[in-house]
Amino acid sequence: MSGRLAGRTAIVTGAGQGVGLGIAHAFAKEGANVVVAARRAETGEPAAQEIRERGGEATCIVTDVTSRTSMKACVAAAVKRYGALEIMVHNAFRGGTPHRIEDVGLDVWEENSGTAVWGTFYSAQLAFPHLRDAGANGRLILLTSPAGIEGSVNIPLYSAVKAAQRAMTKSLSKEWGPHGITVNAIAPVAETPALAGAFAQNPVLKERVEARASLRRIGDPERDIGGVAVFLASDDGGYVTGQTIVCDGGSFMGL
Amino acid sequence: MSDVLNGRIAVVTGANQPLGRGLTLALGRAGARVGLLGEAVGLESTVAEMESALVRTVGIEVDWSSQETVEDAFETVADALGPVDIVLHAAVPEIALEPMDLVDVDDARFEAIWERMLRTTIFLLQAAFPQMQGRGGRVLFVTPTVSMSGAARLTPYTAAVEAQRVLLKATARQWGPEGITLNSIAPAPEHLSIGMSSTEVSLAPPALGDAGDPEVDLGPIAVFLASDAGHFVTGATIGADGGIWMAP
Numbered sequence: 001m002s003g004r005l006a007g008r009t010a011i012v013t014g015a016g017q018g019v020g021l022g023i024a025h026a027f028a029k030e031g032a033n034v035v036v037a038a039r040r041a042e043t044g045e046p047a048a049q050e051i052r053e054r055g056g057e058a059t060c061i062v063t064d065v066t067s068r069t070s071m072k073a074c075v076a077a078a079v080k081r082y083g084a085l086e087i088m089v090h091n092a093f094r095g096g097t098p099h100r101i102e103d104v105g106l107d108v109w110e111e112n113s114g115t116a117v118w119g120t121f122y123s124a125q126l127a128f129p130h131l132r133d134a135g136a137n138g139r140l141i142l143l144t145s146p147a148g149i150e151g152s153v154n155i156p157l158y159s160a161v162k163a164a165q166r167a168m169t170k171s172l173s174k175e176w177g178p179h180g181i182t183v184n185a186i187a188p189v190a191e192t193p194a195l196a197g198a199f200a201q202n203p204v205l206k207e208r209v210e211a212r213a214s215l216r217r218i219g220d221p222e223r224d225i226g227g228v229a230v231f232l233a234s235d236d237g238g239y240v241t242g243q244t245i246v247c248d249g250g251s252f253m254g255l
Numbered sequence: 256m257s258d259v260l261n262g263r264i265a266v267v268t269g270a271n272q273p274l275g276r277g278l279t280l281a282l283g284r285a286g287a288r289v290g291l292l293g294e295a296v297g298l299e300s301t302v303a304e305m306e307s308a309l310v311r312t313v314g315i316e317v318d319w320s321s322q323e324t325v326e327d328a329f330e331t332v333a334d335a336l337g338p339v340d341i342v343l344h345a346a347v348p349e350i351a352l353e354p355m356d357l358v359d360v361d362d363a364r365f366e367a368i369w370e371r372m373l374r375t376t377i378f379l380l381q382a383a384f385p386q387m388q389g390r391g392g393r394v395l396f397v398t399p400t401v402s403m404s405g406a407a408r409l410t411p412y413t414a415a416v417e418a419q420r421v422l423l424k425a426t427a428r429q430w431g432p433e434g435i436t437l438n439s440i441a442p443a444p445e446h447l448s449i450g451m452s453s454t455e456v457s458l459a460p461p462a463l464g465d466a467g468d469p470e471v472d473l474g475p476i477a478v479f480l481a482s483d484a485g486h487f488v489t490g491a492t493i494g495a496d497g498g499i500w501m502a503p
Contacts, residue, residue: 068362101377101426102384109377113370117414121357121365128358151424151490160373163421164414170405171413175357242405254503 003031004234008137009082011035011074013065013123014092016043018192019143022221023089023229028056030230032087035078037063039092065092065119068126075126085130087233090123091143095161096194098154098201109157116161120168131181138181139233142169144244146187146252162187166244173242182241184232189248190219214250224249259482261286264336266329268379269346270305271297274397274446277469278343278477283310285478287341290332292317292325311336319346319371325378329386339386341481344379344419345397348372351415352449354408365411372415373422380426384435391434393481396423398439398492399447400500404456409449420492427490436489438480442466442473443496453499462498472497 010027014020016038028034028051036051036058038044044060051058059081063074079085095111124140131138147155148162166185173183189195189209195218199206210216219225228247231237246252265287269275283289288311291302295316302314313335315328332339351368376396383394401409402416420439427437443466444451453461467473473495479485480493494500 101380101422101429102388103381104377106374106377109374113373117369117418118365121360121369121411125357125360147425148421151421151426151428153425153428156422156425156429157377159425160418160422164369164418167402167405167413167417168410170403171407171410172357172405174405174407175410 003029004230004236006031008086008233009033009035009078009084010087010089010233011037011078011085011127012089012091013037013063013119016040016047018194019188019190019221019225020089020091021047022190022226023091024058025051025054025222026226026230027087027233028054028058030234033082034058035074036060037065037074037092039064065090065123066114068122071122071126075130079130084134085127086134086137087139087141088123088127088131089141089143089229090120092119093143096155096158096198099157101156104157112157112161117164120165124168124172128176131176132179136180136238138176138179140172140176140181140183141229141232142185144185144187146189146246146248148187149244150252150254169244170242177241182232182238184237184240184242185244186225186228186232187244187246187248188219188225189213189251190221190225192221209251212251213248217249219247219249257478258286259478259484263287263340263481264290264332264338265341265343265481266290266292266332266339266383267343267345268292269344269397271301272345272347274442274469274473275343275345276301278345278397278474279305280308280310280470281474281478282341282343282481283308283312285482287481288336289313290315290328290336290339292328293346294319319375322378322381326382329382333386338390339383339392341393341395342379342383343395343477344376346375351412352447354449356408357410360411368411369415373418376419376422384430387435388433393485394423394435394437395477395480396420396437396439398441399444400441400456400494400496401444401447401451403441403500403502406444406449406451424490431489436480436486438488438490439492440473440476440480440495441492441500442469443499453496457499461496465497467495467497
């Protein structure tokens with residue numbers, strides 16, 4: 001298959017839905033072998049199936065990003081199936097429940113920290129030997145959020161863990177740069193089940209989010225976010241590292 | 256001698272480390288009375304050092320892994336000195352400053368840096384809120400510029416600092432109506448025992464010559480933010496690095 005990612009293998013965590021699914025489709029369209037790493041087979045298998053029906057190559061591997069054992073098995077299975085691993089995308093996240101910092105419970109913290117930060121730790125560390133082998137094709141891409149830069153009033157702990165991912169992006173870009181590996185983050189605003197849920201709880205929020213965006217619309221996971229991920233994963237993005245690409249239709253402009 | 260913090264009560268962490276020590280002395284010399292929270296090791300000598308600098312100080316031992324001991328410590332300070340007006344969080348676990356490739360970091364180390372630093376921060380915020388609710392307050396975090404520049408072999412530490420810095424922004428948005436301001440002071444990497452120099456993040460040396468002295472150069476920034484004069488600044492990160500990072 002031709003395309004900007006032809007012959008390269010990518011793991012996309014949380015690819016059963018939302019932004020992860022959009023990126024998985026965009027990668028497959030550019031010729032990548034895509035590992036749909038989803039927590040539940042009920043979302044992961046149909047996602048992989050849909051990619052194959054569209055002519056792409058995909059395998060679902062049920063993965064819990066908060067478990068070292070599970071993430072290790074995912075990486076091993078990907079490499080066994082496709083022979084190498086060039087691209088790791090950590091997108092999986094759970095825990096965006098609104099809260100007040102003064103009385104939030106540690107259970108909310110553990111969800112946020114586990115999926116976003118421990119998930120980054122495991123996916124980065126376990127992919128590293130393979131990304132190093134891929135040299136200049138090696139890519140780590142983390143999905144963060146504008147909230148991780150500006151701090152969001154309704155979700156302080158989400159803001160914290162998304163900020164942590166931005167710092168990890170920068171530090172790892174420095175640590176792994178000598179191997180040729182690039183490390184970047186994408187901070188999207190896109191139509192996902194998570195955002196739909198937030199809008200359902202708070203209808204005014206949708207209007208505010210749309211009104212704040214220069215483009216007056218909320219992003220499409222495949223077209224708007226997937227395209228940016230493809231750029232970063234491809235040779236075209238080879239000299240971009242340590243960066244956060246804010247991909248939100250022109251909402252947050254503080255960088 | 257400025258006395259802009261006369262009568263104010265400050266809870267401080269990390270006063271046994273260089274940045275925290277200097278900033279605490281500055282708050283104390285501006286008139287604040289200090290409740291010094293820390294682990295048992297070195298607590299007594301740090302309290303003695305503050306007292307010898309004529310800073311009225313109460314030392315309280317805490318176990319940072321226990322939310323209860325942090326809450327109790329705030330109560331103890333409030334009982335001994337009065338309701339808490341200021342929190343200065345400068346403590347860093349020493350393990351966080353030991354450089355290591357991420358590939359070699361095990362779960363216990365990641366836990367001891369990332370989870371410990373963030374849980375401590377959450378515990379401090381949750382203990383501070385009842386003290387400040389309805390009467391205002393000042394929260395200051397020390398967030399070295401390495402969290403914004405990134406640093407190889409310090410991934411867990413930079414992650415934790417950046418998370419603290421942005422958690423503070425979100426909290427500033429929540430607590431503004433209570434009259435509570437929260438701000439970060441961002442010192443240069445030279446103040447940390449990580450063997451990192453400012454020249455790794457900037458082609459030019461610090462505009463003001465060096466990374467500064469924690470008490471003399473950074474202290475007045477903390478005093479300003481903690482004082483009435485700083486009342487309209489919140490959610491901000493104040494570069495206190497002598498002109499290196501300069502972002503945004």
